[in-house]
Amino acid sequence: MNKYFIFILVLFQTGFAQWEKLSNYNYGETGILFSVNDTILAGNENRIFISTNAGNNWIASNPISDEITFIPSAYKYGNLLFVGTYTHGVYYSKDNGVNWIHLQQGLSSTPAKSIGSFAVRENKIYVGTHGAGVFYQELNNLDTWKQFNNGLSWNSTYTINSLYNNNGTLIAGGGSSASLQLNRNDSDLWEQIDFVPFNPNGTSLLAAKKFNNKLIGAYSQGIVYSLDSGKTWSIYEGIFGNYERADIVEFNNKLIVMLSKAGFVNFYLSDYNAEKWELITQFNTNFCYDFEIANKRILAATLDGIYFYDLSTVPVEDDIIPNEINLEQNYPNPFNPATKIGYTIPKAEKTDAKTDQYNVTLIIYDILGNEITVLVNETKFPGNYEVEFNGRNFPSGIYFYQLTIDNKTLTRKMNLIK
Incomplete structure (x- = not known):
């Protein structure tokens, strides 16, 4: 019995020892951590801390406000x-961070002043609140927040846990x-999507990111794509x-997803x-709010x-990258109304590089050679x-995809039969 206990204890201590505290950041509880180009920004109490050398040194902004004791969100x-606060709205x-301007006009209630997320679309900035839905205003005329909740259900969706463009x-x-x-x-209406089965413990989309041809989501019970x-979603098993x-x-043309709860x-x-995920580390901590990657290190707030x-201690599997271009036969074929098309982008000739990007198009033509839709047009x-x-x-008939x-x-050729 004692041998098993010692063995388990050694495993725990070894795994925990892989995480170390950043010794030159002595500012306590940190609610946000993100990067812009080569600059890392962290939020603690009522200041933003900025590092331009991967977290080795930090410069503190001026205090935002004496009323603020925690920063749950920020956006550059x-x-x-921009800095989002609990119960005190937005500062920018x-x-x-030398000077701060309070931006809360239009956020009249306490839930509206509790800002959990930001997103920018064209010339507007949007905020997700903890209990009052979504607000926005023009970036070139920062003044008053306007509510943007048409289609949201106040009793189930006014608490916004994530916002992504x-x-x-x-x-x-x-x-x-x-x-x-x-x-x-082109719409002022929100459309509700039931993206995973209901869970009595509560389920919400906590983060999202576009990666290659997929939209990846991290939610309360795991990872989806x-x-x-975003119209339909599938769950990664395991x-x-x-x-x-x-x-x-994103890290080295892959993704790292953080899933956090009290304790670990x-x-x-x-x-x-x-297409597949590997658990690379588990950190036992009271709570982890956010993370960023810098100089091949995960930084956890x-x-x-x-x-x-x-x-660099993580063994990375050498994924099999094909050597030749390939276009698979669509499946099913014949089809009605939908079919799937698989294709392969090869690695560069005479190199094992996986970082080279290619211009890719996948276009559908009718039997007369007229282009009817573009499925892929990106690097x-x-x-x-x-x-x-x-x-x-589209009507029944023979189509070509190139x-x-x-x-x-x-x-290749495919056959639509209705």
């Missing part, structure tokens, strides 16, 4: 630094009833728990196509300051991909 847009600075469509993780909300750029910009905070950061936080690393984990990393084509708005990667082209 150009020279504007034009000079990296996905190519012009806002995604809000609101409430705890396993639904999220979409707002397209969408191939159609990840369990009931989490309170999450974040997603898990960090998962994806492969190059975000906790109740007790910032801790770091050396990613992508080497790997295996899949995209869906829905023919509900894949072009740089100067190489492949074409």
